[in-house]
Amino acid sequence: MNVYAQILIDEAKTRGITVKIIDEEANLYRLCYGNNSVLCRESLTEKTCAMAMTICDDKSLTHRILYKSGLRVPRQAIYINMTQAIDLMQTWNSLVIKPASGEQGRGITVDVREKEELQQAIKSASKYSEHILLEEFVHGRDLRIIVIDHKFVAAIERKPAxxxxxxxxxxxxxxxxxxxxxxxxxxxxxxxxxxxxxxxxxxxxxxxxxxxxxxxxxxxxxKTANYHTGGTIIDVTDEVSYTLRTAAEKASHVLNIPVVGLDFLVPDFSGDDYVIIEANERPGLANHEPQPTAERFIDFLFPETKK
Structure with a gap:
């Protein structure tokens, strides 16, 4: 099992929870305690409903739902043609081009300012999704916040490679x-x-x-700060303001997803300004050590075993 599954399996075992490996290649396992059992794939579980999965898989839908709830997001549009894309690039000064679905930073091009770069970015994004998003490029520090059981648990700053x-x-x-x-x-x-x-x-x-x-x-x-593309991560949990914590918790409720990684861009971790750029339904909890993400995850699934 990979590190994202193993950290949760190890915590479960310390509490006497039975672990059954269903498919090692897919990091699929079942946790059993008493009469309760939960099927998991890394940090994704049966507790996350199909509708929440659908919303998080579609970045445009995620964006619209967060925006309608009053949470701050960058301006965004679905790509129609190059004329539209060039007009938005000139209006917003710089763009982020991303596939509407996908993970780990694949197909994303950040800070696009020239026509030739725009054409290449759209070509790259189209390899991963039928629909392409044009998003306003927002300067800021890249912050991943983990919410478990709709409560703020941990945060890391992600820096590009x-x-x-x-x-x-x-x-x-x-x-x-x-x-x-x-x-x-x-x-x-x-x-x-x-x-x-x-x-x-x-x-x-x-x-x-x-x-x-x-x-x-x-x-x-x-330009992307993803861990999978060589980025580095720094724990900043204690620096995150009340405003950012409550925005993340509100987003988890709005998206109806109990375990989620939310990507923010902020000028200052202790401040009130932010935009939310994405939501990840299967966040890598191992990236947040030494924060107790594994403990809070098992608390959520099996509260009767809470230490």
Whole structure:
């Protein structure tokens, strides 16, 4: 089982809960205690209804529901044609192009300002979804908040992947070297993509794949801050304001999903300004250690075993 399932299985076992592995490849398992049993796939369980799954799988639908509830979201439109996309890019100054469904940052291009980049971004997103979203690019720090049983539990800041120059290796060599380390430390869960999007980000900083990065110079190589694309994560649970906590809890109620990872962009973790950009129905709780996400997850499923 991967780390996202294993952390929950380990916590269940400490409470005398029986674990039955249903399908290891899919990280599917059943937890049994007394007369109760719950089927789980990592942090997704039978407690999450089909309607909540449907809403979270469609980023446009998630956006509309959050907006109608009074929660703050960036401006967004469904892609129709290039004329429309160019008009929005000029109106909003910069766009995020993303597939309407999908996860782990696949097919997302951030901070698109030029026509050629826009065409490539739409092509990339179309590989993952029939429908493509055009979203206003909002500057801010990337914050993932975990809500379990509709209560705030933990938060991390997610930072985009970067490399540090040694004065001798090319950027391509440095990315490959970092990927080798990431694969070893994360079991293959995280690595920097070597693709046209990474090349675009490098080019924006006036570098190419074959340039040698000066000694100790840091270079951001991704715009997305996803852990799976080589991003780093920092626990910021204690820094998150009451406003952000309550917004996350309200979002979980509005989406009718008891266990959810909500992605915010904020200028300051202790402030009141925010936009919510996505909701993840199967958040990776292992990414939030040392916060008690596994404990709160098992508390939610089997409150009678609460320590």
């Amino acid at each position: 970067f490399i540090i120059g040694d004065g001798a290796s090319t950027i391509r060599q440095l990315v490959k070297k970092k990927n080798k380390a990431l694969i070893q430390t994360t079991g293959g869960e995280s690595q920097i993509p070597i693709n046209t999007e990474t090349e675009r980000v490098i080019h924006h900083r006036n570098f190419s794949w074959e340039d040698v990065l000066p000694h100790e110079q840091e270079l951001q190589v991704c």
